[in-house]
Amino acid sequence: MDSCIKELHFSYLHIPVTINNKFLVHPSSPTPANQSPNHSLYLSNLDDIIGARVFTPSVYFYRSSGNQLENRESLVMKRLRDALGEVLVPYYPLSGRLREVENGKLEVFFGEELGALMVSAKSSMGLADLGDLTVPNPAWLPLIYQDPEEEAYKILDMPLLIAQVTFFTCGGFSLGIRLCHCICDGFGAMQFLASWAATTKTGQLIADPEPVWDREVFKPRNPPMVKYPHYEYLPIEERSNLTNSLWETKPLQKCYRISKEFQCLVKSIAQGQDSSLVCSSFEAMAAHIWRSWVKALDVKPLEYNLRLTFSVNVRTKLETLKLKKGFYGNVVCLACAMSTVDSVMNDSLSKTTRLVQEARVRVTEDYLRSTLDYVEVKRPKKLEFGGKLMITQWTRFEMYETADFGWGKPVYAGPIDLRPTPQVCVLLPQGGVESGGDQSMVVCLCLPPSAVHNFTRFLSLNDYT
Template sequence: MDSCIQELHFSHLHIPVTINNKFLVHPSSPTPANHSPHHSLYLSNLDDIIGARVFTPSVYFYRSTTDPSNNRDSLVLKRLQDALGQVLVPYYPLSGRLREVENGKLEVFFGEEQGALMVSANSSMALADLGDLTVPNPAWLPLIFQHPGEEAYKILEMPLLIAQVTFFTCGGFSLGIRLCHCICDGFGAMQFLGSWAATAKIGKLIADPEPVWDREAFRPRNPPMVKYPHHEYLPMEERSNLTNSLWETKPLQKCYRISKEFQCQVKSIAQGQDSSLVCSSFDAMAAHIWRSWVKALDVKPIEYDLRLTFPVNLRTKLETLKLRKGFYGNVVSLACAMSTVDSLMNDSFAKTTRLVQEARVRVTEDYLRSMVDYVEVKRPKRLEFEGKLMITQWTRFEMYETADFGWGKPVYAGPIDLRPTPQVCVLLPQGGVDYGGGQSMLVCLCLPPSAVHKFTRLLTLNDCT
């Protein structure tokens, strides 16, 4: 394998976890929700689009603390709990619940059973028993709390933040978080997490920037004006073997460490084939992953239309709407590149990269407004997977820098298991105390066992033409 690409392997193991306690954490002082028995909050169509109606799970591992006392676990838990109670004052919407109102629209409400859920647990294993802590491992699922028998995609009347602290015999611990995507996107989640961590580390409330709700800024126009086709949300007839090959087999989660040099090399190949192409490293890498994935899966028929989607952060692209600093809601829209199987496999790599680049550039404030209006008119009810690969980019999130609660940066920060949504590829930053940071990234995705060898070979640029 190319020296700039390293296939990463994780341990297949069972982690015994015992839940010790579950309790709700409430804001430590009164909030606007306390002032009215019928207080509710508006969510924009960016917040309650079908793709945001999920919990985003992530886990953070920390080495042994310096405190060797027998009550170390309770001290760690108390610091996290106290800080969360303080942070939930300015971030009080996270203590609420979701409900549907007219036409299936969501809103945040506040009832008797409000508050974030914290879970205390312990394991009879040590962190060293978990194997490589730099690559996401589906075996870590017990470190993320789920209610017994919990329905998939259930978000209504659920705690919007669920945090499980699991203590290991070595003195280390993990913080497993499930955060409702309706409340914040990735950048908003990092803002909240950074406030929680800083508050825990210093011992007093740190909310800089001050959180801003302002979801009304993205209300639909009256009347709605849908100006673009929004192929990212359109249902498509499944006439290919793509979905079945991933959902009817037991896909394997595979991860590759990609060096910065390799990313630059892929970009250079695309621009070398087309001197007029102005693209980013992401454009080229996304095109390369997409082509390699489709070729490895041997998608048929060749005239079938495929879609590559990826979220685009609009915070810096808003021209007429100026969001206040501290806005932590969803400000993303999906870009969508389209190609037939035949074109994707046989056209030049530069042409595929241009498709990605044009899709990314197409997502403007005007496109975002159109998408908000599209949701208002159509209100999609299901996730569309037909012919689609979605690439989600976590490399710009400062997950390691923001997650120091007073015990140093985490050894690992990120997702766990991609297999429930096997048509998603996640790009992760390479960081943590073991690796020491750097500009490499992890490419994590799911593949049928029969496609792994071919995808790995294609990823190493053996067929990037």
């Protein structure tokens, strides 16, 4: 089993970074925002939900493509900046800012001094000094710009796109991006980044598909009709030891490379235990990770209700609501599976997998409409972590294919640090220039030091075989 699942390790290091320059990038030609001093844009309740009121950070590493380092930094910055200015014409909402209007609802507004923020930085290290560039490392945080005075979770009056380019002594560089989740979901972000990359690479604007705003298609019903309980947003009192285990200790970020063969094995175990179960690899792996995590943390009491949440892309499930090609807003709903600690730890993998599958199947267009109405009525103000593990699936995104800005595919593309939200598990594609089409995935999550050994053992199926 060792060849199918491998614990990955990253270097604990300090990366010295010097900020050279900060500047705003504006659309290179007039946009609808220039036609009216009071121009604003509607955000749907999927854009405006509490879980979207964050910046999603990611980093992309690029090796040096030649020996000519002279003027490379100014050339890279100019090409990225010019291309961003071009792309911000069709994607002009990213040059705006967010503000709250009636009832705390968000909207995008514009003004003369707005734009996306770009940062030029330099490090005295080379890419080779950073260790394994295929494993997300919290030490990379200096490669993503955050103002020292910035409040946690601040999104109002902030640039909606913040991009830091950090140059290393070897001629390689990183592109650290913070993108406001209110403007787009993962698929929308990939659409925007693909446009920016293609425009940088070719020197001419490429926006295919043409971006579409159209957030009004997701307006709530009048009157609202909340038809489902939406446990994913309900507060649940934390009566277990989860909070103490994860938040009050110093959790470690751990990553595991899971081969395609191992994913198929987990799926076959789940389906072998129940001949009527036909599931996806994701459903089986999500159940297996949840079970391994709960067992490793030794969650108590056994009768406490746990929740597993994960995002479901509803684009393919829309029947009456029609989205134009190029729509880049949030079209995801949270699915929620619930079970007691005892059941998660002791039920068969097939039974837990079925819970995950049923949660996913419940997310339909009707469920999306109910979510829109629920937010309209309740407008949740804080994220609920009680008894919850949240799985975020980045394996569906073509992060490597879309991020060739003219300097080749990135060595790594993805998140950095999960520790600020230690109840999040991220599934990443095994990508990059060295992957060779490897269909493995990387599972990243946070664990207290005392739980690492047991989690690794359970994840490796050592309690099934």
